[in-house]
Amino acid sequence: MRSFIEHRDHILADLSPLPARRVPVAESLGLVLAEDVVARVDLPGFDNSAMDGYAVRSADLVGASADSPVVLPVDGDIAAGDTTRHSLAAGRVMRIMTGAPMPDGADAIVPVEASDGSAVTVSLMLAPEAGRHIRPRGEDVRLGTVVLRAGQRIGPGHLALAAAANVAEVSVHPRPRVAVYSTGNELQTVGSELAFGQIVDSNGAMLAALVRAADAELVTIGHLDDDPSAVRALLEPIPGSPDLLLTAGGVSMGAYDTVKEVLSEGGVDFVKVAMRPGMPQGSGRIGPARTPIITLPGNPVSSLVSFQVFVLPALRRLAGLDPLADGAFEGVAAVDWPSIPGRVDFTRVLVGPDGLRPSGGQGSHQLGALADATAVAVVPATDDHVVAGQVLTCLPLLGTLGA
Amino acid sequence: MRSFIEHRDHILADLSPLPARRVPVAESLGLVLAEDVVARVDLPGFDNSAMDGYAVRSADLVGASADSPVVLPVDGDIAAGDTTRHSLAAGRVMRIMTGAPMPDGADAIVPVEASDGSAVTVSLMLAPEAGRHIRPRGEDVRLGTVVLRAGQRIGPGHLALAAAANVAEVSVHPRPRVAVYSTGNELQTVGSELAFGQIVDSNGAMLAALVRAADAELVTIGHLDDDPSAVRALLEPIPGSPDLLLTAGGVSMGAYDTVKEVLSEGGVDFVKVAMRPGMPQGSGRIGPARTPIITLPGNPVSSLVSFQVFVLPALRRLAGLDPLADGAFEGVAAVDWPSIPGRVDFTRVLVGPDGLRPSGGQGSHQLGALADATAVAVVPATDDHVVAGQVLTCLPLLGTLGA
Numbered sequence: 001m002r003s004f005i006e007h008r009d010h011i012l013a014d015l016s017p018l019p020a021r022r023v024p025v026a027e028s029l030g031l032v033l034a035e036d037v038v039a040r041v042d043l044p045g046f047d048n049s050a051m052d053g054y055a056v057r058s059a060d061l062v063g064a065s066a067d068s069p070v071v072l073p074v075d076g077d078i079a080a081g082d083t084t085r086h087s088l089a090a091g092r093v094m095r096i097m098t099g100a101p102m103p104d105g106a107d108a109i110v111p112v113e114a115s116d117g118s119a120v121t122v123s124l125m126l127a128p129e130a131g132r133h134i135r136p137r138g139e140d141v142r143l144g145t146v147v148l149r150a151g152q153r154i155g156p157g158h159l160a161l162a163a164a165a166n167v168a169e170v171s172v173h174p175r176p177r178v179a180v181y182s183t184g185n186e187l188q189t190v191g192s193e194l195a196f197g198q199i200v201d202s203n204g205a206m207l208a209a210l211v212r213a214a215d216a217e218l219v220t221i222g223h224l225d226d227d228p229s230a231v232r233a234l235l236e237p238i239p240g241s242p243d244l245l246l247t248a249g250g251v252s253m254g255a256y257d258t259v260k261e262v263l264s265e266g267g268v269d270f271v272k273v274a275m276r277p278g279m280p281q282g283s284g285r286i287g288p289a290r291t292p293i294i295t296l297p298g299n300p301v302s303s304l305v306s307f308q309v310f311v312l313p314a315l316r317r318l319a320g321l322d323p324l325a326d327g328a329f330e331g332v333a334a335v336d337w338p339s340i341p342g343r344v345d346f347t348r349v350l351v352g353p354d355g356l357r358p359s360g361g362q363g364s365h366q367l368g369a370l371a372d373a374t375a376v377a378v379v380p381a382t383d384d385h386v387v388a389g390q391v392l393t394c395l396p397l398l399g400t401l402g403a
Numbered sequence: 404m405r406s407f408i409e410h411r412d413h414i415l416a417d418l419s420p421l422p423a424r425r426v427p428v429a430e431s432l433g434l435v436l437a438e439d440v441v442a443r444v445d446l447p448g449f450d451n452s453a454m455d456g457y458a459v460r461s462a463d464l465v466g467a468s469a470d471s472p473v474v475l476p477v478d479g480d481i482a483a484g485d486t487t488r489h490s491l492a493a494g495r496v497m498r499i500m501t502g503a504p505m506p507d508g509a510d511a512i513v514p515v516e517a518s519d520g521s522a523v524t525v526s527l528m529l530a531p532e533a534g535r536h537i538r539p540r541g542e543d544v545r546l547g548t549v550v551l552r553a554g555q556r557i558g559p560g561h562l563a564l565a566a567a568a569n570v571a572e573v574s575v576h577p578r579p580r581v582a583v584y585s586t587g588n589e590l591q592t593v594g595s596e597l598a599f600g601q602i603v604d605s606n607g608a609m610l611a612a613l614v615r616a617a618d619a620e621l622v623t624i625g626h627l628d629d630d631p632s633a634v635r636a637l638l639e640p641i642p643g644s645p646d647l648l649l650t651a652g653g654v655s656m657g658a659y660d661t662v663k664e665v666l667s668e669g670g671v672d673f674v675k676v677a678m679r680p681g682m683p684q685g686s687g688r689i690g691p692a693r694t695p696i697i698t699l700p701g702n703p704v705s706s707l708v709s710f711q712v713f714v715l716p717a718l719r720r721l722a723g724l725d726p727l728a729d730g731a732f733e734g735v736a737a738v739d740w741p742s743i744p745g746r747v748d749f750t751r752v753l754v755g756p757d758g759l760r761p762s763g764g765q766g767s768h769q770l771g772a773l774a775d776a777t778a779v780a781v782v783p784a785t786d787d788h789v790v791a792g793q794v795l796t797c798l799p800l801l802g803t804l805g806a
Contacts, residue, residue, distance in 0.1 A: 080587055098702075139766075160609035186502055190566045199448060199502070213432065361543060365453070399558040
């Protein structure tokens with residue numbers, strides 16, 4: 001049997017970041033830069049006022065104070081957005097707003113709070129040093145310098161910086177586009193009357209939610225019966241031309257494991273992975289577009305854990321991110337719990353102030369215990385149980401944070 | 404001056420979780436439950452097989468082993484999704500797949516791995532105890548029990564659990580809908596040729612990105628000139644009927660701070676908050692719908708910090724989340740840095756292995772320094788500088804994680 005790390009590396013070895021594309025900067029949130037972003041302007045683009053107040057020649061205000069204000073005539077206003085190049089004569093001031101361009105000749109700002117606020121003849125109550133409250137052109141960023149680097153993921157502040165640098169489009173790896181298919185004759189739509197032997201298809205909606213929580217784009221969601229002719233649809237062009245195809249179910253040892261049966265011929269490698277839950281796994285490329293595919297086991301908990309362990313790194317690789325920088329952290333077991341040696345156990349745990357506790361029944365079909373879990377703890381294959389105090393690597397469950 | 408905590412509490416005191424709404428479970432990712440979710444079925448809904456293998460009567464296999472297999476006739480197959488109630492006669496077995504319903508009379512499963520796999524007359528190489536590899540009806544969840552509680556935020560596993568429990572719709576607080584307006588005559592569209600005195604409108608795109616990063620919905624984005632008649636549009640019905648209105652700019656001490664001028668009459672409270680950046684703030688309700696509004700300062704860094712400190716808690720409150728459980732963490736300063744006493748300083752910092760370091764120029768207009776920052780450190784108003792080793796509360800910058 002493969003280790004989960006071997007299987008993950010096998011999947012990642014076949015994937016590369018999606019080809020770069022230019023997108024409007026306003027649509028770049030969360031994407032990874034494929035090229036550096038270079039400032040197209042100085043920031044600020046011109047010397048401007050950092051305060052609402054008066055643009056002055058500092059030499060005119062030597063000795064000014066609250067007790068001994070200097071009174072000067074006001075030669076009009078400069079608002080932010082004023083595109084005129086004003087000039088300030090000696091012995092005069094101009095009223096100026098935050099962000100407005102400095103008039104030629106002025107070398108300091110007196111804030112409005114240190115004045116009587118007049119628009120005609122103003123009393124100024126301090127003597128600024130030259131340069132005071134001026135934001136010089138290019139102080140923050142110089143035209144032609146790199147403001148964001150290839151490989152950075154664009155957050156809101158990065159997006160604002162690129163926009164401010166007048167960069168209208170950025171070159172990014174696009175968001176991976178994913179198709180999801182659940183399989184199995186027993187699966188019915190949620191809200192149906194269930195006959196004996198039938199269950200609700202929870203995997204489809206869960207995988208769709210995981211795709212969104214991983215900041216990928218769901219392009220297709222479907223269901224396939226356990227019937228070779230139905231499953232063969234996966235070998236045809238897939239609606240939405242996904243970058244990654246996910247299936248759930250039909251990959252185990254059963255006589256009706258049609259996904260395995262059909263896709264073994266079609267380019268998918270089916271393997272056993274030494275993990276619990278999630279032993280039966282498959283990956284490869286299929287169809288005319290050689291679309292990467294990961295076939296997940298059908299038990300919902302197996303499917304969820306397999307998504308965290310294999311699909312999330314794959315999506316991160318496609319998006320241009322470090323596939324393994326997925327927020328793993330170390331936790332300390334608060335209690336003992338049993339584990340099966342020979343396989344890595346992914347125990348769903350509650351992360352509490354006193355450490356990690358299993359969140360309830362750990363069967364691969366037991367969704368109930370997931371409700372309180374916020375992470376999966378990775379129990380090494382060598383352990384036959386976890387002891388309280390043991391340090392374990394934990395993977396935060398996608399989409400469960402921030403409640 | 405108000406403290407930032409007083410101002411935040413003032414904003415929060417006026418807001419409640421948005422009225423609950425029923426949504427299809429598949430659309431509930433990230434939303435907060437307004438009502439408990441009660442299972443409409445048992446999980447599992449019927450006794451079923453946990454393995455691909457053979458349903459047997461354990462009494463028929465006493466003493467079976469690899470050396471001494473028991474050979475029994477196979478009375479057909481039971482696939483997952485088979486809706487017939489089968490019955491197993493003594494001295495016979497049925498081939499059964501994972502998830503398929505147990506036949507009456509059978510009390511254990513022999514996995515296919517412990518057989519010769521025959522569909523006609525099978526050699527079985529172990530003697531299972533009664534109940535082995537059977538998932539009993541209701542073992543995971545019982546019909547009528549609460550599987551998810553009001554107040555929980557729905558993650559992918561929760562969504563799967565609700566679906567599996569055959570709950571088609573859940574009652575949730577909807578995602579807050581937000582309108583964003585940047586203001587200022589100096590602001591031009593990204594990619595424009597900038598005249599002297601003009602800058603790119605980076606706030607609009609940044610606030611839109613922050614709204615998305617906060618998992619809220621952007622319904623309108625616009626720009627208003629510094630002109631009372633333009634700003635009065637905010638007192639009319641807002642396109643998209645937002646739950647929260649955000650403006651940036653026009654709230655300071657200037658002669659053209661039109662947002663402040665117009666909205667002071669219209670129900671907005673403008674105050675100074677003892678923080679840096681972000682001193683000029685406003686909040687209230689305006690227009691015929693009494694829409695909650697937060698007016699942010701126009702300097703981009705002030706706007707971003709104000710979003711983190713005031714808007715994010717407001718959005719969390721509207722969404723039904725704990726407004727203050729925003730991931731704040733404690734960090735240790737790696738170096739000294741200056742601070743202005745009398746105001747809380749929100750220093751943009753890099754969180755490195757050795758602690759916190761300011762990420763560059765800290766002017767409220769300096770976006771360049773934001774590129775590397777991943778958090779803001781909250782420096783108390785009593786401090787005139789930070790000393791290396793000092794513990795500071797840090798707010799993770801929205802949308803910068805996971806790179």
